[in-house]
Structure formats: C-alpha cells, structure tokens
Amino acid sequence: MRSNLVMIVAGTRPEAIKLAPVFWWLEKIGVDYVFVWSGQHYDYEMSRVFFEQLKLPEPDVFLEVGVQASNVSEQVGLLIQKIAGEAKKIQPSFVYALGDTNTTLAAALASAHVGRPFVHDEAGMRSFDMTMLEEVNRRVADAVADLRLAPTKLAVVNLLYEGVPRSSIRLVGSTVVDALMHIVSNNLLKKEVLDELGIEPEGYIMVTLHRRENLVDQRLHVAVSALVGVARALPSFKVVFPVHPHTRKRMEEMGLFKRLEAVDNIVITKPLGYLEFVTLLQEARVVVTDSGGVQEEAFILGKRIVTLRRTTEWIETVVLGYNQLVPIDDVEKMIKNIVSVAEMPTLPPPDLSRCPLGDGQAGRRVAKILQSLLESGIERWQGTFKMPMLVKEQENVSLCFSADGSPVAEGEATYCISRMETPLDRLRSFVEVDWGAVEE
Ligand code: UD1
Ligand code: UDP
Numbered sequence: 001m002r003s004n005l006v007m008i009v010a011g012t013r014p015e016a017i018k019l020a021p022v023f024w025w026l027e028k029i030g031v032d033y034v035f036v037w038s039g040q041h042y043d044y045e046m047s048r049v050f051f052e053q054l055k056l057p058e059p060d061v062f063l064e065v066g067v068q069a070s071n072v073s074e075q076v077g078l079l080i081q082k083i084a085g086e087a088k089k090i091q092p093s094f095v096y097a098l099g100d101t102n103t104t105l106a107a108a109l110a111s112a113h114v115g116r117p118f119v120h121d122e123a124g125m126r127s128f129d130m131t132m133l134e135e136v137n138r139r140v141a142d143a144v145a146d147l148r149l150a151p152t153k154l155a156v157v158n159l160l161y162e163g164v165p166r167s168s169i170r171l172v173g174s175t176v177v178d179a180l181m182h183i184v185s186n187n188l189l190k191k192e193v194l195d196e197l198g199i200e201p202e203g204y205i206m207v208t209l210h211r212r213e214n215l216v217d218q219r220l221h222v223a224v225s226a227l228v229g230v231a232r233a234l235p236s237f238k239v240v241f242p243v244h245p246h247t248r249k250r251m252e253e254m255g256l257f258k259r260l261e262a263v264d265n266i267v268i269t270k271p272l273g274y275l276e277f278v279t280l281l282q283e284a285r286v287v288v289t290d291s292g293g294v295q296e297e298a299f300i301l302g303k304r305i306v307t308l309r310r311t312t313e314w315i316e317t318v319v320l321g322y323n324q325l326v327p328i329d330d331v332e333k334m335i336k337n338i339v340s341v342a343e344m345p346t347l348p349p350p351d352l353s354r355c356p357l358g359d360g361q362a363g364r365r366v367a368k369i370l371q372s373l374l375e376s377g378i379e380r381w382q383g384t385f386k387m388p389m390l391v392k393e394q395e396n397v398s399l400c401f402s403a404d405g406s407p408v409a410e411g412e413a414t415y416c417i418s419r420m421e422t423p424l425d426r427l428r429s430f431v432e433v434d435w436g437a438v439e440e
Contacts, residue, residue, distance in 0.1 A: 004032065006370050007092035007116075009083055011038030011065070011103035013046050014176075014293045017274055018098055018122075020054035021178035021363025022370075027057075031371045034090050038079055038103040039064040043245055045271040053274050054179065061086055065103075072102065072133065079106030080113070087114045094146070094378050096370060098122050098175070100138035100292075108141040117378045121366060123148030123169070124155030125292075125313040131213050134292075135313075146381045147373070149366060151175075152356055153431055154315055165383065172365040173358025173435065176296050180278060181352070181360040184301075189279040197267050197280075199238050204267075205230065205342060206284035206298075208291050209308060210244035217254065219328045220247075223308065224256045226334035230288075231265045233339050239266045240280060286342045295323060296357055302349030304341050308334075316356035316431045322347060359435035368438070 006026075010019050026033055037059035041047045050056065063082045069075030083106050087095060097107035098121035111118035120141045127135050142148055148164065150156045151174035159169050183189065194201065209223055231239045241260070243251070251257040260266050272280070278297065281287060287298040290308045295317055298305045305323040317323035326337045352359050 002091045002093065003034075004374055005090075005092050006031065006033040006374065007036060007087060007090055007095045008033050009036045009038065009095060009097045009103060009107035011040035011063075011079075012099075012101045013041050013050065013271075014291075015097075015099055015101060015103065016041075016047060016050035016056060017054065017179050017293065018175045020050070020056055021175045021182065022098075022121075022366045023057055024055075025364045025367030026370065029367055029371055031367060031374065033370075034061065034086075034092060035059045036061040036063065036083065036086050038066070038083065038106070040066045040075065040079070040101065040103045042066040043271075045273070046245065049273045076102050076106055079103055080110050083107055084110035084113050087111060087116050092116060093374055094119055096121065097141070100125065100134035100141070102133070102137065104141050105137040108144045112144045115380065117146040117380050118144055119147045119149065119370070119373070119378075120145035121149040121172070122151055122155075122174070124150040124152075124157075124159040126155075126158045127309075127311040127313040129309070129311045133212060138313075146378060147369075149369065151358060151362065152316060153433055154356075168381065170365075170369060171433070172369070173360075173362035173433070174296055175358070175362040175366065176293055177300055177352070177355070177358035177360045178363045179274070180297050180300055183275060183278045184282070188275055189282065190273075190275045191279060193272070193276040193279050194283060197240060197269065199240060199267065199283075201283040202285050203236070204238040204240045204284060205234070205338070206280055206287045206289075207239055207241040208244070208289045208294050209241075210247050211290045211309070212246075214290050214308065214328055215247060215250045220250055220254060220256060222331055222334070223328045224251065224259055225331045226328070226338070227266065227288075228259060228263055229331060229335035230338045230342075231263045233335055234342060235265060237265065237285065237342065239263075240269070240284075241266065242269045242272045242277065242280075244271060286338070288338060299323065300349060300352075300355070300357065302347050304344055304347060306338050306341050314357070319428055319431055320350065320356070353435060354432045355435075356431040356433060359433075361435065361438050364438050 035057055065078045069078050087110055094117040095107055095111040096119040097104045108118050123142050125138055129135055148169045149172045150169055156169055156171055227239055260268055281297055282301050287303045288306045295305055295307055295314045299317040299322045306326050307323055308328050310327045326334055
C-alpha cells in the first residue's frame with residue numbers, strides 16, 4: 001500500500017543543517033513525512049548537536065550505517081541496501097534528499113531500485129572535478145532524479161547543458177542561507193565561544209579541512225605546513241581550526257597533529273556546534289576552507305574566503321570577488337596567498353534580495369513544492385532527454401535562454417552564456433537572482 005508521504009533521507013552534518021529549514025516549513029504547513037537518518041555521521045559533534053540546536057525532528061528510522069562501514073564502497077553498498085529496504089516498507093509517494101554525500105547518492109539509487117520517484121535538492125551543482133567523490137555523487141543523483149531543486153541560476157544552466165528538461169528543474173535557493181539567517185537574526189550567536197578559545201573579533205583566521213582528496217599524504221603535509229607558515233607570518237593573528245574527525249585521524253597517523261599543536265597561535269578544537277561555528281565565522285578576519293557549506297556561509301556573512309581546492313561548485317562566490325581558489329600544492333604560494341587575503345579590506349555582505357545563493361526563503365519554497373507534489377502526485381520520468389541548442393556567439397559557443405531559462409535560439413533569447421568563457425562582468429550580473437516573494 002502506497003503512503004501519501006515524503007521519505008526524507010539524510011545522514012551527515014551538512015544535511016542536518018541544510019534540511020533544518022525544510023523541516024521547519026514542513027511542520028508549519030503540515031506535510032507528512034518519514035525521516036530516515038542513515039547514521040553516516042554518528043559522533044555527537046557531527047550529528048546530534050545539530051538536532052538539538054536546530055530543533056530537527058527525531059528520525060523515524062535510524063540506520064547506523066556509519067559505524068558499521070569500514071570503507072566508502074562498503075558504506076555506499078550498505079546505505080543503498082538499507083535505504084531501499086526502508087523505501088520498500090514505507091512505500092512513500094516519493095523520496096527527497098539534498099546534497100552530494102554518500103547518503104544522498106544511496107537515496108537516489110535506492111529510489112531507482114525500488115521504483116519510487118526521487119527529488120534531488122542542491123541539484124545542478126558542478127565543480128567539474130571528478131576526483132571529488134561528491135562530484136560523482138551529485139551527478140548520479142541529478143541523473144536519476146525526477147525533480148531537481150537548484151540552488152542557483154548557474155546550477156539551472158549546468159543541468160540544461162546536460163540536456164535535463166527545464167520542466168524538471170525548480171530554482172529555489174540554498175537552504176543554508178535560511179539556517180544561517182535564522183541564527184543571526186534571532187541572535188542565537190554564542191559570543192562566549194571567543195573568550196573560551198582566547199580569540200578576539202577580526203583577530204583570527206578560521207580554518208576547516210576535511211575533503212577526502214585533501215587528506216592524502218602529500219597534500220595533507222602541504223596543507224599543515226601552509227597553516228603553520230600562515231600562523232608564523234601573522235603572529236598577531238590566531239588560526240582557529242575545528243578539526244573534522246577524519247582529518248584528525250589522518251593527521252595523528254601522519255604525526256601532523258603534534259606539529260599544529262606546537263604552534264602557539266594555532267587553536268585546535270573538536271568540531272563545533274552550529275551556533276558556535278557560525279559565531280566564529282561571523283567574527284573571523286578570513287575563512288580558509290575546503291568545505292562547500294562553509295564557502296556559502298562565509299560569503300553570505302561578507303567574509304573573504306580562501307578555498308583550498310582547484311575548483312568550486314559555488315562559482316558565484318569567486319565571480320563576485322569574495323572567494324579565491326588556492327589549491328593545496330605549493331606551500332610558499334599558499335602562505336603568500338592566504339596572508340595577502342588576510343590583509344585585504346573587508347567586503348560588505350551581499351544583498352539577500354538579489355543574492356545568487358538564495359534569499360533565506362529556500363526552505364519555504366522546497367516545503368511548498370514537496371507539499372504540492374504530494375497533492376498532485378509525481379511519477380517517475382518517462383520522457384526522453386533533448387539536448388538544448390548550442391549557439392555560436394562571436395568566438396564562443398554559447399547556450400541561449402529565454403527569461404524562464406528555457407533553451408531557445410539566439411534571436412529569441414533573453415540571455416546567452418558561455419559557461420567557460422563569459423567575461424566576468426557579464427557573469428556577475430547573470431548570477432544575481434531577483435527572488436521576489438514566495439507564492440502563497
Ligand atoms: C562526508 C561527505 C562530504 C561532506 C562531509 C561533511 C561523502 C562522500 N562525503 O565526508 O561531502 O563534506 O561528509 O562533513 O559522503 N568520522 C567519525 N565520526 C563521524 C563521522 C565520520 O569519526 O561522526 C570519520 C570516520 O573515520 C569516517 C571518516 O570520518 O571513516 C569519513 O567519514 P565519511 O562520512 O565517510 O565522509 P566525510 O569525509 O565526513
Ligand atoms: N560546521 C559546524 N561545525 C564545524 C564545522 C562546520 O557546524 O566545526 C557547519 C558549517 O557551518 C556548515 C556545515 O557544517 O554549515 C558544513 O559541513 P561540512 O564542511 O562538513 O560539509 P560540506 O559543506 O563540505 O559538504
């Protein structure tokens with residue numbers, strides 16, 4: 001028997017944070033759901049603390065996959081098997097998951113395996129770096145989705161480039177903007193965390209580092225040397241580093257943890273709760289990170305960001321001049337870049353009403369879309385994919401779109417863009433979104 005409810009699947013820190021605004025709105029407008037927590041993340045600091053601070057509902061099903069799985073393939077295998085088992089039992093109208101984690105990937109594949117429709121949130125994000133597991137995960141999740149909720153205009157364009165039908169895409173914004181603004185505007189910040197860590201506003205550089213591809217031997221060595229170098233080059237600043245458990249484990253195995261601990265102005269902590277972390281982001285001089293969510297949040301708070309990667313899926317933050325990509329390769333170059341960003345003047349936070357990443361209403365948009373899907377029903381995609389039209393514009397091959405983002409011929413287009421070669425000033429005005437009010 002099919003149930004008229006949504007099966008929501010999540011299992012990691014960023015999913016807990018980004019889904020909180022969706023849950024708040026689902027409760028408010030009264031939508032039935034079953035919440036499955038995969039347990040990919042399981043430490044208190046990586047999971048439970050977010051349930052408490054962001055008032056997430058208790059999961060209806062807890063799969064405990066993280067503790068059982070000893071490597072990625074085993075983890076993904078178990079996740080698919082267990083999520084598919086739940087989907088078979090629950091028979092939801094459809095499955096909804098967000099992001100690019102192994103839990104998201106497994107939710108997408110499990111839905112396909114048991115023949116339930118799948119809605120993917122944070123669809124269309126692309127770093128174009130296939131060495132990131134997350135890039136693989138998000139591409140697969142987008143490919144099997146029946147409805148794709150895109151956080152940015154570029155995400156919509158990325159999907160269109162891949163031939164995804166416009167009718168299966170909705171532009172909603174990123175829900176992390178809602179979560180962040182909820183903390184800031186309700187004054188839930190925990191200023192005391194600065195005293196506890198012995199730091200002053202604007203007197204420290206905030207660091208996070210956990211991507212699997214950055215934890216391989218040579219890169220982790222280089223990253224740690226660069227952080228030590230930055231701390232030495234800026235003795236009046238502190239370097240604050242809440243360490244992901246995986247990073248900690250790798251640094252301990254490689255004897256790097258002691259190197260960081262030995263530097264007076266490097267402050268190492270366990271992963272922090274969301275309220276504490278956002279407080280530290282807001283007061284930081286510069287944010288150095290390889291995290292997706294942290295790039296978004298730092299941008300919304302108007303911080304300068306150094307992203308320790310070759311590419312980013314949050315391209316808007318680079319285009320608008322807040323974010324610099326500094327790959328982990330050459331120690332001296334990294335130190336020079338980070339120090340120079342720390343010395344740059346501060347930037348104003350972006351105007352939320354036109355912010356490329358969202359206006360703080362994404363959770364509401366998503367909840368209303370999920371509600372309408374329950375009312376109207378959603379079927380698995382039966383159509384065929386058509387490639388959008390490619391247009392040659394001067395020297396660039398571009399894609400042209402009407403105002404609503406449908407691919408059209410150049411003469412009828414409201415805008416044409418070439419993803420790789422569009423001059424920055426054109427891209428800058430392109431990425432802004434005129435969000436307007438959420439329809440009642
Ligand atoms: C996952 C996501 C990544 C996201 C990150 C958020 C994938 C492919 N990647 O990466 O996109 O940015 O979560 O933090 O899913 N561990 C613990 N305790 C925990 C969780 C993890 O000790 O509560 C350790 C374990 O040694 C585990 C390792 O961290 O093997 C990696 O965890 P895993 O969930 O596989 O991937 P993340 O690197 O956290
Ligand atoms: N975060 C947190 N405490 C920390 C580090 C990060 O609450 O010690 C939050 C951060 O504010 C952001 C999210 O975790 O919302 C990002 O998660 P992560 O970097 O693990 O994953 P990613 O966004 O890279 O997938």
